[in-house]
Every structure is written in C-alpha cells, then in structure tokens.
Amino acid sequence: MLGEGIVKGLAETARNFFGSYVSKDRLTTVQFPEERLPQAEAARNFPFLVYDGDDWQDGLRCVACQICEKECPPKCIFIEKSKDKKPDYLGKAQFFPAVFNIDVSVCMSCQICVEVCPFDAIEMDTAFELSTDNRFDGLLWRKAQLAKSNDYFHIIHPVGATEVDERLTEAKVKAEARARAAAEAKSSASPILQTSAGSHTS
Amino acid sequence: MTETLDQIFVTLNHWLVAHLPVQTQPIFAAILSVVSIIVVFASLFAMTTILERKGLGRFQNRYGPNRVGPYGLLQPLADGLKSLTKEDIVPRSADKVVHLLAPLVLVVAAFLGYAVLPIGRNMVAVNLDAGVLYFFAAGSIVELSIFMAGWSSRNKYSLLGAMRAIAQMISYEIPLILSAIAVIMTVGSLSAVAIVEAQAAYTGIWPHWFVFTPWGFAGFVLFMIAGTAESNRSPFDLPEGESEIIAGYYIEYSGFKFALFFLGEYIGMFAISGMAITLFLGGWSAPFPFLSWIPSYLWFFAKLFALIAMFIWVRSTLPRLRMDQLMSFAWKFMLPMALLNLVNVAVWRFLPSGLSRWLVCAVLVIVPYILLGRGLVQSKKLEKRVYRFAD
Amino acid sequence: MLLDVRPLTNTMPSNVTIERLDQLKDVPGEVTLPFFILSVLTILGAAAALTLRNLVHCVLALMLAFVGLAGLYLHLDAQFIGFAQILVYIGAVAILIVFAILLTRGGESPSQSIVSPSWAISSVVSVIVFGVLAWTIRSSATTRHSIPPQPEVTVKQIGDALMSRFALPLEVIGLLLTAALVGAVTIAMQDKQEMK
Numbered sequence: 001m002l003g004e005g006i007v008k009g010l011a012e013t014a015r016n017f018f019g020s021y022v023s024k025d026r027l028t029t030v031q032f033p034e035e036r037l038p039q040a041e042a043a044r045n046f047p048f049l050v051y052d053g054d055d056w057q058d059g060l061r062c063v064a065c066q067i068c069e070k071e072c073p074p075k076c077i078f079i080e081k082s083k084d085k086k087p088d089y090l091g092k093a094q095f096f097p098a099v100f101n102i103d104v105s106v107c108m109s110c111q112i113c114v115e116v117c118p119f120d121a122i123e124m125d126t127a128f129e130l131s132t133d134n135r136f137d138g139l140l141w142r143k144a145q146l147a148k149s150n151d152y153f154h155i156i157h158p159v160g161a162t163e164v165d166e167r168l169t170e171a172k173v174k175a176e177a178r179a180r181a182a183a184e185a186k187s188s189a190s191p192i193l194q195t196s197a198g199s200h201t202s
Numbered sequence: 203m204t205e206t207l208d209q210i211f212v213t214l215n216h217w218l219v220a221h222l223p224v225q226t227q228p229i230f231a232a233i234l235s236v237v238s239i240i241v242v243f244a245s246l247f248a249m250t251t252i253l254e255r256k257g258l259g260r261f262q263n264r265y266g267p268n269r270v271g272p273y274g275l276l277q278p279l280a281d282g283l284k285s286l287t288k289e290d291i292v293p294r295s296a297d298k299v300v301h302l303l304a305p306l307v308l309v310v311a312a313f314l315g316y317a318v319l320p321i322g323r324n325m326v327a328v329n330l331d332a333g334v335l336y337f338f339a340a341g342s343i344v345e346l347s348i349f350m351a352g353w354s355s356r357n358k359y360s361l362l363g364a365m366r367a368i369a370q371m372i373s374y375e376i377p378l379i380l381s382a383i384a385v386i387m388t389v390g391s392l393s394a395v396a397i398v399e400a401q402a403a404y405t406g407i408w409p410h411w412f413v414f415t416p417w418g419f420a421g422f423v424l425f426m427i428a429g430t431a432e433s434n435r436s437p438f439d440l441p442e443g444e445s446e447i448i449a450g451y452y453i454e455y456s457g458f459k460f461a462l463f464f465l466g467e468y469i470g471m472f473a474i475s476g477m478a479i480t481l482f483l484g485g486w487s488a489p490f491p492f493l494s495w496i497p498s499y500l501w502f503f504a505k506l507f508a509l510i511a512m513f514i515w516v517r518s519t520l521p522r523l524r525m526d527q528l529m530s531f532a533w534k535f536m537l538p539m540a541l542l543n544l545v546n547v548a549v550w551r552f553l554p555s556g557l558s559r560w561l562v563c564a565v566l567v568i569v570p571y572i573l574l575g576r577g578l579v580q581s582k583k584l585e586k587r588v589y590r591f592a593d
Numbered sequence: 594m595l596l597d598v599r600p601l602t603n604t605m606p607s608n609v610t611i612e613r614l615d616q617l618k619d620v621p622g623e624v625t626l627p628f629f630i631l632s633v634l635t636i637l638g639a640a641a642a643l644t645l646r647n648l649v650h651c652v653l654a655l656m657l658a659f660v661g662l663a664g665l666y667l668h669l670d671a672q673f674i675g676f677a678q679i680l681v682y683i684g685a686v687a688i689l690i691v692f693a694i695l696l697t698r699g700g701e702s703p704s705q706s707i708v709s710p711s712w713a714i715s716s717v718v719s720v721i722v723f724g725v726l727a728w729t730i731r732s733s734a735t736t737r738h739s740i741p742p743q744p745e746v747t748v749k750q751i752g753d754a755l756m757s758r759f760a761l762p763l764e765v766i767g768l769l770l771t772a773a774l775v776g777a778v779t780i781a782m783q784d785k786q787e788m789k
Contacts (some may be wrong), residue, residue, distance in 0.1 A: 001572060002572075002574075002578075003575070004572070012519070013519045014515070018259045019263075021260070027264060027265060029265050031265075297647075299652070300649075300653065331747060331748065332672040332673050332676055336676050338680060339684070340679075342686065346683055346684070346688070349688065353691075361695075365695075367694075372688065390749070391749075392748050580765065
C-alpha cells in the first residue's frame with residue numbers, strides 16, 4: 001500500500017533513536033582525542049631511525065650506506081657520511097650518518113627505504129598528529145628528531161619488531177660462532193703461529 | 203492564578219505601553235509584539251539547529267556535536283560566530299543590489315507570517331479578518347526572493363536550482379492552500395483567532411481539534427507534506443541538495459548572508475508548523491480539559507516542538523525526492539486528494555452528527571487513497587530490478 | 594490599517610478607548626502620511642520599472658509597485674483584495690514574467706539607451722495629455738458626489754456575492770483558466786513529443 005515503506009522507515013529510525021540512549025553499543029563513535037582506535041600492524045606514515053639501547057647516538061643502527069637515499073623515489077632523504085667510525089651491534093667498526101634529513105613534505109610513505117635497508121635501521125612510524133606551523137623547517141626532519149628507540153618500535157609494530165630482533169640476534173649468534181670457529185681453525189692450523197695466536201685469542 | 207499566568211505576557215505588554223504618551227501607544231504596542239516575536243523565534247531557531255544536529259545524529263546511531271558546551275549545547279554560538287566572521291564573497295559579475303536584497307527579502311517575508319499566529323489566548327500580533335490569506339500571501343513572497351538569489355549569482359547552476367525551487371514551491375502551494383480551505387469551510391472565517399476558538403471546546407474530555415476528524419487528519423497530513431515542500435526541507439530539498447548541485451540557489455553566498463538563508467528556511471518551517479497547529483491542532487488549546495491549567499502559550503510551543511521533532515524525524519528517514527517524482531507527487535496525488543478532502547468536508551458538514559458521519563467520511567478518505575496509490579504505482583510498472591550479467 | 598491595534602477582547606486597559614481607535618481610521622481620499630508613503634512607493638516602483646536597463650530589475654521594480662498597490666488596498670481596509678493582490682501578483686505573476694524573460698531573451702542588457710531621441714517633444718505631449726485627462730476627470734460627474742461612507746466589506750460578503758450574483762462570471766473565468774491550463778499542457782507535451 002502507498003506509504004507503507006515510509007512508515008516502516010520511520011519505525012526503523014525511531015528504534016535507532018531510542019535504542020541509542022538505551023544500549024551503548026549502538027553508538028560506534030570513538031571520541032577522538034580522548035579515545036583512539038588501535039592501529040593495524042601494517043600501518044605506516046613516515047620513516048624513523050631505530051636505535052638500540054639508551055643512547056640514541058651510540059646505538060643508532062644506521063651505517064650511512066646511502067642505499068635508502070639512492071632508492072627513495074622522490075629523493076627526500078639526504079645523508080652525509082661521517083669521517084670516523086663507531087662499533088655496531090656486531091662489534092664491527094662502521095661509519096655513521098653525520099647528517100640524516102628526511103623532507104616529510106616530499107615523502108610519499110612508499111616504504112622502499114625500509115625494504116632495501118640491509119641493517120634494519122630505518123622503519124615506518126605510525127604517528128599522524130604531526131601538524132606544525134612552519135612548512136619549510138618544520139617539515140624537514142633531522143637525525144635527532146628521526147631517531148627513536150627499539151622499545152618504541154616494539155610498541156608500534158610488535159610483530160615486525162620481534163622479527164627484526166630475532167633476525168639480528170640470530171646473525172649475532174652466527175657471527176660469534178663463526179668467529180669462534182675461525183679462532184679454532186687458526187689455533188689448529190699453524191703450530192708456529194700458535195703461541196702468538198694463543199696469546200692473541202686468550 | 204492560572205488566569206494570570208496565562209495572560210502574563212498580555213498584562214506585561216499593557217503595563218509597559220501604559221508608561222508612554224497616549225498618542226504613540228499603538229505604535230509602541232505593535233513594536234513590542236514584533237520585537238518579542240523576533241526574539242522568541244530567532245532563539246527557537248538557534249535551539250533548533252542544535253536539536254536537529256543532535257537528533258539527526260541519534261537517529262543515525264551516532265552522537266551529534268558534543269564538543270562545544272555541555273552536551274554540545276553552545277554549538278549555535280559557535281555556528282553564529284563562524285558565519286559572522288567568514289569572508290563575504292560576492293562574485294565579480296554578480297548583481298550586487300539584488301544579491302544583497304535576496305536574503306533580506308527572504309527573512310522579512312518569513313517573519314511576516316507570524317503576525318497572524320495566535321500564540322496564546324489573546325496573544326496574536328494582529329487580529330486580521332483575513333488572517334489565513336495574509337499568511338499564504340506572505341509565504342508567496344519567498345518564491346520571489348529565491349528567484350532573486352538564484353539569478354543574481356550569475357551562475358547557471360544557481361539559476362537552475364532557483365528555477366527548480368520555484369517550480370516546487372508553486373506546485374506545492376496548491377495542496378497547501380486547498381487543505382487549509384477545508385478548515386476555513388468548516389469554521390466559516392479566515393481569521394486565525396476564530397479558527398482556534400472554534401477548536402477550543404470539548405465534548406466530555408475529547409477536544410474539538412480538527413485533526414481528530416477524518417477530513418482533518420487527511421488535511422493535516424497533506425498540509426504537513428506540502429509545508430515540508432514549501433520550506434524546501436528534506437525529503438523535498440532537491441533545490442538546495444547538498445550532494446547534487448551543492449547548495450543550489452545559494453551557492454554563491456557565504457558568511458552572514460548564508461546564515462540568513464538558513465534562518466529564513468527555518469523560520470518558514472516554524473511559521474508553517476504554527477499555521478498547521480492553528481488550523482488543525484487547536485492552536486493554544488489544551489488536549490484535555492483537566493490540563494487547561496497549563497498556560498496556553500506553553501501548549502502552543504509544546505505542539506510546535508512536536509512538529510519540529512516530526513520534521514527532523516522525517517528528514518533523517520527519507521531519501522531525497524527527484525524533481526520529476528516531486529512534481530508528479532504534487533500534481534497527481536496531492537491535488538486530487540486535497541480536492542476530495544473539500545468534498546469530504548462538505549459531506550461532513552451536511553450529515554447529522556453521529557457514527558454514520560464518521561464512517562462515511564473515513565471511507566471517503568481511505569478509499570481514494572488506496573485507489574489513487576495503487577493506480578499511480580501501477581502506471582509506473584515498478585518491478586524488482588533484474589540484472590543480466592555478461593557471461 | 595496594519596498598525597491598528599484591535600481591542601483584545603476583555604483585557605484592554607481603560608485608557609485606550611474605542612473612539613480613539615476609530616479616529617485612527619481615516620477618510621478615504623484624504624492625503625495622510627501612510628497614503629503618501631504608499632503612493633510614492635508605487636509611483637517610484639512604476640517609474641523604475643520603466644527606466645531601468647536590466648529586464649529583471651524592471652520586473653523587481655514592478656513588484657515593488659504592486660506591493661505599494663497592495664498597501665493602498667489595505668489602507669482602504671479592503672483586506673481580501675490586498676492580500677489577494679500580493680498572493681497573485683507577487684507570488685505568481687512575477688514568477689511568470691521572470692520565466693518568460695529567462696526562457697526567451699536570457700536577460701542581457703539592452704545595447705541602446707531606453708530614452709528615445711525625441712524625448713523633449715514626447716514629454717511635452719504627455720504633459721498635455723495628462724493635463725487634459727486630469728481636468729476632465731476633476732470636472733466630471735463622478736467626483737462631484739460626496740464621498741460615501743466606507744462600506745464594511747468582509748470576505749463573507751465577497752463569497753456570498755460570488756456564489757449568488759456573480760456565479761456565472763465565476764464559472765466563465767474558471768472555464769477560461771482551465772482552457773489556458775489545458776492549452777499550456779498540450780503545447781508543452783507537443784514539444785516533448787517533437788523532441789523525442
């Protein structure tokens with residue numbers, strides 16, 4: 001009959017109205033600054049540099065290999081290699097970036113820098129409340145601003161961070177095993193060099 | 203006690219005016235009633251904007267605005283400040299005088315309609331003998347202002363929106379006036395005060411409101427639908443369709459002029475609700491005689507509030523009507539129903555009062571409704587849509 | 594009069610008497626301030642409608658003249674016809690004229706001036722014609738009668754007259770309007786058929 005659909009529709013919206021006061025789970029609104037929805041594991045916004053431990057300059061994983069700078073499609077990364085070296089997590093002496101800038105107004109969040117980094121030094125951050133009042137200096141992020149700890153990495157990407165940590169500890173274990181094997185080989189290979197090798201590896 | 207409370211505004215008016223010299227008293231009395239109408243209905247507008255947004259939110263399973271004050275109640279203040287401080291952009295090739303005049307004419311014409319609404323016992327601004335005719339005359343000036351708005355913007359989409367709005371408003375004025383004529387035929391007078399007083403009686407505890415008669419109910423429904431279309435409100439808001447031609451005839455308006463259009467639309471909505479209350483819902487009279495200790499103006503505003511809630515409810519439920527659907531609804535359905543309603547009133551008037559009168563008039567409403575509805579739906583051949591997919 | 598405060602049944606204070614209210618009603622034909630304002634409005638609106646360049650502005654000025662005319666009707670206490678003037682002329686005829694302009698011309702401003710080159714001679718001629726007409730009307734029989742007392746015409750009386758004495762003209766007008774409506778619909782439908 002004419003008008004039946006309208007009456008049914010009106011009943012439906014009336015049910016919505018009164019139901020929204022009675023049962024709270026009808027209202028799916030998230031009151032934003034006070035409540036937030038958790039972000040997905042794969043959420044990403046802009047890159048950041050990971051550091052292990054407490055000191056952000058000593059523990060910085062980046063060795064300034066400049067692969068991410070070359071691979072970045074809009075060329076938003078700028079790296080200057082340092083002159084001296086510092087030891088990395090495996091103990092080897094590596095260069096480190098004296099200057100590491102990312103121009104966030106150019107960055108398109110493609111994650112290519114993360115995918116090509118051989119040292120898991122650059123990862124994607126999820127922070128999105130980034131507004132600033134200066135569109136030139138405010139959007140050029142320098143090393144101090146980009147360096148965030150591994151614990152923060154665990155918080156925002158728990159699965160990814162544990163995977164990276166496992167890989168790094170495995171590499172470390174393998175490197176130590178290889179070093180021990182090399183030391184064994186050296187000590188069993190030449191008896192003439194044994195005393196000096198022994199004194200070295202004691 | 204209830205008598206003084208009921209007449210408190212009237213006595214206040216007389217007391218205030220008595221302080222002035224005798225020569226100027228009528229003018230000041232008129233100015234006082236005009237100022238009080240403007241203040242009351244403009245604050246009702248502010249209250250309605252927030253009620254509507256929160257109401258629409260709740261109908262759609264979400265909160266409305268809840269940031270500005272407690273429960274968002276100071277939102278109209280924020281909206282008012284925003285529209286006052288926005289830049290007033292006038293297109294370079296626009297017709298400046300007409301562009302400025304259009305919202306002014308709209309607001310003035312919308313406010314003119316309140317002069318004949320009886321808001322309480324003895325509380326009408328002007329007791330005209332042709333009150334209802336005056337109301338519809340004031341409403342017809344609104345169409346001219348819409349044309350002025352659409353044409354002065356020198357924008358073909360704005361003009362298109364204005365033309366559609368005018369066509370819609372003219373088409374729906376006819377069922378509006380015809381359903382009001384049914385009431386005028388019964389009462390025998392065009393004066394709004396006389397119409398309310400004819401409904402202020404009771405038989406037992408049932409009021410004599412016209413909405414409780416078959417022809418009155420049909421007339422009320424027709425009047426409300428036509429009134430929704432007259433004030434360009436959803437589901438008839440194609441001319442200002444936000445998602446279609448952006449804002450229709452007020453695309454090129456910004457800042458305070460836009461707020462004036464908004465104000466004009468809502469004031470028109472309140473005026474039509476007020477006229478519906480006067481014609482069909484008994485004006486300021488209480489529904490039951492034992493409730494008549496509540497002052498009359500409170501009853502008027504309670505009924506106005508109920509009608510506004512109805513408008514908001516319908517807005518949140520129904521999708522927008524397309525232009526041709528709108529026009530065919532007006533001419534093919536509402537006009538015949540309104541004309542049949544007139545015949546119905548005549549039958550009601552000449553039959554002796556009793557159950558037979560009720561049955562005959564109810565049948566005279568229901569049967570044409572069903573037949574017309576079925577006939578119109580069949581002529582469109584509406585079927586379930588069948589899709590053919592490419593193999 | 595719109596500023597007339599009718600006595601509100603039984604709650605009027607004693608210092609406002611009915612006689613004073615009757616004094617507010619004025620004698621038709623007398624030039625009082627409201628009459629002066631309304632007639633100036635009407636004349637200005639009509640003059641603007643003649644001289645403005647843009648057609649739509651002319652229509653709006655004409656509407657102003659009609660508002661003045663409606664005000665004059667209301668000044669004479671003819672409520673029905675005053676409001677009917679607003680409802681019909683401003684609500685419908687204005688829209689009709691505007692649609693006609695937009696559908697035919699497009700409302701461009703005229704390229705040549707409205708005032709014709711021989712405006713001096715034509716203004717002299719019109720003043721002479723106005724003078725002759727005014728002298729004829731003033732000295733004719735109709736203005737020599739005293740002005741009769743103003744009748745109280747209510748809407749009910751108009752309705753009664755329409756249904757009894759003027760029933761045939763009413764039906765004829767209805768027929769005429771129906772014919773116009775049917776004709777308009779037929780023409781529009783034929784256009785639609787041709788376009789198909």
